[in-house]
Amino acid sequence: MQVTPTQSVIDPLILTYILRIGIYILVIFYAIFALVIVRQVTLMTKTLITPVSPIVKAISIIHAGFAIGLAVFIMGTL
Amino acid sequence: MEKYTCDILGSMFPAFIKNPQSCHYQGQDDDENILLLLRAHPITNLPWILLSIFIFFIPLLVPKFILLLNLDFSFVPQNFSLVLIIINYLLILVIVYEGFLGWYFNVNLLTDKKIVDIDFHSILSKSIDVALLRDVQESTSHLAGIIGMIFNFGDVFIKTAASTESIDLKDIPHPDIVSDIIMDEALKNRGG
Numbered sequence: 001m002q003v004t005p006t007q008s009v010i011d012p013l014i015l016t017y018i019l020r021i022g023i024y025i026l027v028i029f030y031a032i033f034a035l036v037i038v039r040q041v042t043l044m045t046k047t048l049i050t051p052v053s054p055i056v057k058a059i060s061i062i063h064a065g066f067a068i069g070l071a072v073f074i075m076g077t078l
Numbered sequence: 079m080e081k082y083t084c085d086i087l088g089s090m091f092p093a094f095i096k097n098p099q100s101c102h103y104q105g106q107d108d109d110e111n112i113l114l115l116l117r118a119h120p121i122t123n124l125p126w127i128l129l130s131i132f133i134f135f136i137p138l139l140v141p142k143f144i145l146l147l148n149l150d151f152s153f154v155p156q157n158f159s160l161v162l163i164i165i166n167y168l169l170i171l172v173i174v175y176e177g178f179l180g181w182y183f184n185v186n187l188l189t190d191k192k193i194v195d196i197d198f199h200s201i202l203s204k205s206i207d208v209a210l211l212r213d214v215q216e217s218t219s220h221l222a223g224i225i226g227m228i229f230n231f232g233d234v235f236i237k238t239a240a241s242t243e244s245i246d247l248k249d250i251p252h253p254d255i256v257s258d259i260i261m262d263e264a265l266k267n268r269g270g
Contacts, residue, residue: 012153044183049102
């Protein structure tokens, strides 16, 4: 007996649109979250000053830049 | 710098540092020295480490589940799948980074004047509890649970005369030693 894949009841085109909007929302929220992390790390490094603090702060800034870059790239290409 | 370490985790990620060098906190007096820097035991990071390992394998498991359930996702463009995989690994990055930050910056400090408990409860919430050593009345250590017994970590409860609230140092390594050091320093501050 040949097994056929389950057919979706929703139009694939609509599903693709929903997926696209979902991805847009995710990357936008991720970029905002990355900026909030920068603020959080700034607060943390001001509260506890250790030799690792500048490295942690640099990582958070690079991460935020990457998140914003990715959001722009995905919204431009998808 | 003397470190009390009893296991590999403790030596890689120090959670018990005596007389930490080049480490300061906001509001530290010029003549104030940090005697102990305490973090939660590294093993307490295990939940987010396991979660990130599980999420790491999701992109490998999802195609198998799709095949198993015989679902048709052929309409999803290839670049969408790639983006979803990128988002998945970004999620891991956030969990690991936030987990590390939460562990690294949630510290308890014992100085020659005060006990400072710095807590970052969430992204936008911070609390700093400070108690003067001369006000410390009682220090109790509590070690419980199988993991706590194996890795020798637990809680220290400090009761002070100045306030009704006590300071709790959670999941710190060597709670008995910490409790003893706190009481010794409190006695020194009171001139005992």
